[in-house]
Structure formats: structure tokens, C-alpha cells
Amino acid sequence: MTIIRGSHTLQIESDHPSFTGHFPGNPIIPGALLLLRLQNLIEEQSSGWQLTTINSVKFLTPILPGETLEVNCQPSNKSRPEVTRLLLIVTRKQQIVCEATISMRPVSTEGS
Numbered sequence: 001m002t003i004i005r006g007s008h009t010l011q012i013e014s015d016h017p018s019f020t021g022h023f024p025g026n027p028i029i030p031g032a033l034l035l036l037r038l039q040n041l042i043e044e045q046s047s048g049w050q051l052t053t054i055n056s057v058k059f060l061t062p063i064l065p066g067e068t069l070e071v072n073c074q075p076s077n078k079s080r081p082e083v084t085r086l087l088l089i090v091t092r093k094q095q096i097v098c099e100a101t102i103s104m105r106p107v108s109t110e111g112s
Contacts, residue, residue: 001048001106003084004073010041010090014066028062034098038088041071046104053103055085061097069097076101 019027076085083103090098
């Protein structure tokens with residue numbers, strides 16, 4: 001089992017359908033969409049682990065469609081044997097745009 005670590009690139013396409021309503025004429029990435037894409041990235045890079053909880057999240061500045069983001073994943077000092085916590089720092093051109101703490105657990109293989 002491996003869990004995501006280090007730095008990863010994330011970009012949300014500028015023609016995503018959510019931008020027509022969020023906000024017309026001045027689109028920004030909805031927080032829920034950013035969290036979904038972070039979850040996808042984390043679970044794709046974490047073999048045998050699944051995201052179970054978003055413990056905290058702070059959106060610090062708007063993110064525009066098509067911007068390239070850097071996601072840095074670091075272990076948190078609040079991990080326990082059955083749960084791993086990670087600190088996610090999302091930056092755009094070295095400016096922090098979002099911070100989150102998440103919990104992950106090993107994927108259960110019972111009943112497989």
C-alpha cells in the first residue's frame with residue numbers, strides 16, 4: 001500500500017460546465033469542484049487507501065478556470081495507526097490558495 005506524498009500538478013479545464021453558473025461573466029472554481037478533484041488525485045496516487053474525512057479546509061483566494069495548481073501533500077503529526085492524516089497545501093505560482101487536512105484509511109478487503 002502506498003499513500004500520496006510530495007508535489008502534484010492539478011488543473012481544472014476552463015470549459016468545465018460549472019463555470020456557466022459560477023459566476024457568469026467572472027467564473028471561479030467552485031470549492032466543491034476543487035475538493036472533488038483533490039479527492040480524485042489523492043485516491044489515484046494512493047494505492048490501497050481511501051479518503052474518509054475532510055477534517056478542515058480553507059479557501060484563501062479564488063482560483064480561475066484553467067489555472068495550473070501545485071498540490072503538496074505532507075503527513076500530519078495527528079496520524080494514528082488506523083488513520084493517516086495529510087496536510088494538503090494548494091498553490092498557484094507559489095501563492096497558497098487552499099489548505100486542507102484530510103484523513104485516509106486503508107481500503108477494506110473484507111467480503112472480497
